[in-house]
Amino acid sequence: MKLPEKGLAWPEIEARLNDAKKDDYSWRDGRMAVYYYYLDDELSDVQKRAYAAFWTENSLGKRAFPSLAKLEHDVVDFGLSLMNAPEDAAGTFTSGGSESIFLAVQTARDWARATKGIDKPNFVVPRTSHPAFSRAGHALGVEIRRVPTTRNDFKADIGAMAGRIDDNTIGLVGSAPCYPFGVFDPIRELDALAQARGLWLHVDACVGGFLSPYVKRLGHALPDWDFSVPGVTSISADLHKHGMAAKGASLMLLRSKELKEKYQTFDFREWERGPYVAWTMQGTRPGGAIAAAWATLQHLGDEGYMRCARMIMDNKKSLIDGIARIPGLTVLEPSELSIFVTRSADPTLDIGAVSDAMGTRGWLVGRQVEPPGIHMHLNPSHERMVGDYLGDLAWAVGEARHSGATSKDAGSTY
Ligand SMILES: Cc1ncc(COP(=O)(O)O)c(C=O)c1O
Incomplete structure (x- = not known):
């Protein structure tokens, strides 16, 4: 693309954008x-207005925008309570499921390195779990062992997963539900295995996090998968899926504040500009996504x-x-x-x-x-x-x- 010689006015830009969309x-x-x-459209309008109200605010800047810190806190707080988190739990607003998963793998890796001295870590996951785990593992130096779900119900095969655990295994994953088949892995059984072997247990509820609690209340029988299962260490849950929020919105939740402070926090001081502290992969973070997610919760109720x-x-x-x-x-x-x-x-x-x-x-x-x-x-x-x-x-x-x-x-x- 060449830049236009002179900038265009909105009507022309709008026409070009609509034209770009014509084959979608x-x-x-x-x-x-x-x-x-x-x-x-009512919900979409609320989201657009909320996004626009914070369209250029940067939620990296907690000092500059206490408003966003408060909105983020509210959204995380709601996610934690929906997922039955203990009093001491903590969470982070992220850009999407892949980032939440990335942070979970990184936090588990740093926890295992610090508490167990494991420096060639691996995670054992069902083959049905999202590619984001393998992507994160690839970037973070964590081997991701994908284990086929040989049972007829497409759910994690606990025996086969146990067989892939070794001294360098730091964690297990279960989905709630998995994307290929929409079924819930048996989190209670994964929990027993994780607790017996002292492993991190991540539940990927990117799809089910904001839907299954309500489906359960409608009377459908669904298995337990959230923090009420005692060995669940972290959960990824997407606001921009069944949380119905605008895109760029997910939660990464941890059972304790200590895990967040010690192993998720990136606290950097080795440059001239002073301390730089972050909990996400992003630096600059769009305030609009947080405001739109908050507005969605308020509007839907x-x-x-x-x-x-x-x-x-x-x-x-x-x-x-x-x-x-x-x-x-x-x-x-x-x-x-x-x-x-x-x-x-x-x-x-x-x-x-x-x-x-x-x-x-x-x-x-x-x-x-x-x-x-x-x-x-x-x-x-x-x-x-x-x-x-x-x-x-x-x-x-x-x-x-x-x-x-x-x-x-x-x-x-x-
Ligand atoms: C179960 C599950 N986990 C993670 C993801 C990744 O989410 P995102 O596309 O928001 O990064 C998806 C996306 O479909 C998913 O279905």
């Missing part, structure tokens, strides 16, 4: 299976989160019931929260070809690779698409059968 999929009418969380949970679980039921009526398709069991996977139950029907056909009708389909399937991650706005989706899915199955095609595009998940 439409999230507004629920045609995307991933990447967004939308309730209604308890009732709003219950409404989102009800919408998601009702939509899931309508979709799963509808898919069961389409010959040749089946939905993987169990599906415990907002994610489910549709598979072909007929060896002559290629599910990738069904995805291809859905693509021609404007659906951005989440493609599951192992086993091949269609991955769906629901948010409240999917309410609008249930009928259209089921109609197009039945049509796409017919198309795939008719053409006998096999998929052209199996690998393009992200």
